[in-house]
Amino acid sequence: MTKDLSPILDVRNLRTEFRGRDGWQSAVHDLSMQIHENETLAVVGESGSGKSVTALSILRLLPPGARIARGSISFEGQDLTRLDESSMADIRGNRIAMIFQEPMTSLNPTMTVGEQIAESLSIHRGMTGRAASSEALALLDRVRIPSAKRRLGEFPHQFSGGMRQRVMIAIALACRPRLLIADEPTTALDVTIQAQILHLIKELQDEEKMGVLFITHDMGVVAEIADRAVVMRRGDVMETGDCREIFASPTHPYTRKLLFAVPRLGAMDSADRPTPFPEMDENGQAITPAVPEVDTVQRDKEPLLQVRNLCTRFDIRGGLFRTVRGRVHAVENVSFDLRAGETLALVGESGCGKSTTGRSILHLEKPRSGEVRIAGQSLAELSGARLQTERYRMQMIFQDPFASLDPRQTVGAAIAEPLLVHGLASQKTVRKRVAMLLEQVGLPAAVGERYPHEFSGGQRQRICIARALGMEPQLIVADESVSALDVSIKAQIVNLMLELQAQLGLAYLFISHDMAVVERVSHRVAVMYLGEIVEIGPRAQVFGNPQHPYTRKLLSAVPVPDPARRRVRQSIATDEIPSPIRSADYAPPIRSYYEVGEDHLVMEH
The missing domain is CATH 3.40.50.300 (P-loop containing nucleotide triphosphate hydrolases)
Structure with a gap:
């Protein structure tokens, strides 16, 4: 890095404004940088x-309705704010x-x-x-x-x-x-x-x-x-x-x-159960979260969710008669248990089958084979209205809360709709029920009259959690539910989920690729690769003693929030996860697992 020469970019007192109902509003105030x-x-x-x-x-x-109100942007000695569009077009992309x-x-x-x-x-x-x-x-x-x-x-x-x-x-x-x-x-x-x-x-x-x-x-x-x-x-x-x-x-x-x-990998070494994120007030003072550190896992009872040899594949058709040319092996021979009050994190890279596993458990995707039991009831034996009734026990929270809410519907109506459709509340009682659910997730009842676009991302995710809780579920599948949120909002939502788990005994299937958040929120961890679980066990064992090479690869890639520990630059790996597409007659190999600790299983590799 060279600092004794003139800067490439020199921004002085930049002020950018957007036109609003009340005139021009500043979005960037007097920014200077080099x-x-x-x-x-x-x-x-x-x-x-x-x-x-x-x-x-x-x-x-800048889009229409925005302007640079004042300041200079000097690039290699030229003030970009004074150039015509033709000159700027020559600079952009060049x-x-x-x-x-x-x-x-x-x-x-x-x-x-x-x-x-x-x-x-x-x-x-x-x-x-x-x-x-x-x-x-x-x-x-x-x-x-x-x-x-x-x-x-x-x-x-x-x-x-x-x-x-x-x-x-x-x-x-x-x-x-x-x-x-x-x-x-x-x-x-x-x-x-x-x-x-x-x-x-x-x-x-x-x-x-x-x-x-x-x-x-x-x-x-x-x-x-x-x-x-x-x-x-x-x-x-x-x-x-x-x-x-x-x-x-x-x-x-x-x-x-x-x-x-910032979630820090390794911060949970001494904890034997999920622990809320510490919080800080506006003045930078640490606050003890009001989330109880309660172990809610009902280990003496049968598992709430039992998944056995779950397989989900998608046919690839082609040719004049649309014959099956191949299949996407999205989920392959997945088995695990989940108890009431427990969080099992399902981790892995995009395309490994995490989300399809969650959707298959809820039968939003029809599994090709295998069995899913909720409170002892096999979902494969149910159809129509009976399957809908069993789904009351299972709810899903998606990654993008804005896409999960109807922009033309108030959030109160969005929460009330499933309650009314499934007969869980009447027209007389639904407003009171919605108000209680909003307050349960830390929002005032009055916000029920507002629309999704009037909320921040974290507030919208709270609304989606309130809607899920309205069905009084025993299991919540959280599919990358905090991945798109800013770090401080992410901590608030995770703490809210832990608080609700302590209060209601909820079981979470927490799907994520954020290893530092997974370490804090989970009791057990299952690592997926190419549709298969390659390692599963208690959180402390999987993070403290990872055995499968893919698990070690995931953990080693997490950035450390400390410039003093910036990793030594190495040659760039270019390997991608292999394609899960297989020929129509492909028969997956029979896998075997070995035990490296109590309930800690690793696929032979």
């Missing part, structure tokens, strides 16, 4: 802090490149990845034909995509999430930019893929000596990649400085609160 050659500056904060608006302001890509959070929405699904890289080369570097194709191939090789020559002609949907993000990086690097803006590029990725992308960005930065503006809400990622950080909240800069100093001795209460809320 980025030098080969330096990474992280802009960190929770949703609504102004991070992405800052990036869009730099690129002059001297300043950007990587977005979701690569699938950034890539054209109708063009091959080779064509999309070549398009950027044609626009900004005047390359065409064979020269553009040759350079596109070199770029795919450079971002460590295996079999790059073959994959040059494939479409975005044929790539995994991590490989699509590599393609986006290749497009961004096509014109050898001086500044790379990365807007939450790893938020939607699993921990192993996230580690690969972070290492790749850092390695390519060293080669090109480019500056990097890295936008994130994950303090673990900041510790892993950034030289300096700017902490933002509601458009204001709370703190700025060297990463090591900020992490070692944060001065602003909000920074301390952010760092305090």
Whole structure:
């Protein structure tokens, strides 16, 4: 990193405003920052802090109804706020490149990845034909995509999430930019893929000596990649400085609160049961959570949920007569028990079969074979109304609460609807029941008259939990229910779930790829790979003594929120999870497990 020369980017007193009902409202207030050659500056904060608006302001890509009210944005000596659109178009994607959070929405699904890289080369570097194709191939090789020559002609949907993000990086690097803006590029990725992308960005930065503006809400990622950080909240800069100093001795209460809320792998070594996240008030003072540390597992009773040899496969049909050409083996021979008051975490990377397992247990996906019993009742023996009745005992909380709620329906009506449909409340009693459920999840009863868009992400997830509780379930399947939330909101929702478990004796099947959260919330952990459980056992044993190579790989990839322990840079792994698609006549091998501790089973490998 070089600091004795002029900065690549110098932002002074930036103020960005959006037009609202009451006139212009400021989204970024008097922001100043600099980025030098080969330096990474992280802009960190929770949703609504102004991070992405800052990036869009730099690129002059603000939506209609937004403006840069004052300030300067100097890039290599040019004030970008004074350039015309033609000059800015020459800079975007050329001297300043950007990587977005979701690569699938950034890539054209109708063009091959080779064509999309070549398009950027044609626009900004005047390359065409064979020269553009040759350079596109070199770029795919450079971002460590295996079999790059073959994959040059494939479409975005044929790539995994991590490989699509590599393609986006290749497009961004096509014109050898001086500044790379990365807007939450790893938020939607699993921990192993996230580690690969972070290492790749850092390695390519060293080669090109480019500056990097890295936008994130994950303090673990900041510790892993950034030289300096700017902490933002509601458009204001709370703190700025060297990463090591900020992490070692944060001065602003909000920074301390952010760092305090970060889940840390290994924090549960001495605990033998799930423990709530510690909390911090606005002044940076630690608060003891009001969540009781109660062991609610009913070990002396039969399991509430029994899953035996569960298999779920999806046929792939083709040809004139739509014959079965192959199958996706999404869930293969999965077995486990779950007791009342217990949390079993199901962990693994995207595509491993976690969510399909949860949906198959609820019979939202029809299993091909195997058995699911809830309180001794086999769901395979039920259909129609009887299956619906048994589903009362089982509810699901999804990852995206906004997509789970009808935007045209008040949240009170959303909670009341299943109660009325299933006869669990009458028109006379439903309002009182809804009010009680809202208060149970920490929301005032009056919010029942509001619509989903009027709530934050954390509040919407509380509403979805209230709706699930209305059915008085014994089992809740939480499918990545906190993955999309900011770190402090994530802690609040986890603590709420633990409190409800202590009060109601709920059993949770907690589906997640966030290992630090799983460590805090679970009694037992099952690790899935390619549709199979490769390791299962008590949380302390799986985290403290992981035996399967895949479990060790997941744990080693978790970023440590401490710049002083930044891992030594290694060669970039490019391995993807193999495809779960098999031929129509494929017979899965018979697996065997060995016991390494009490109730701790590992697949032979």
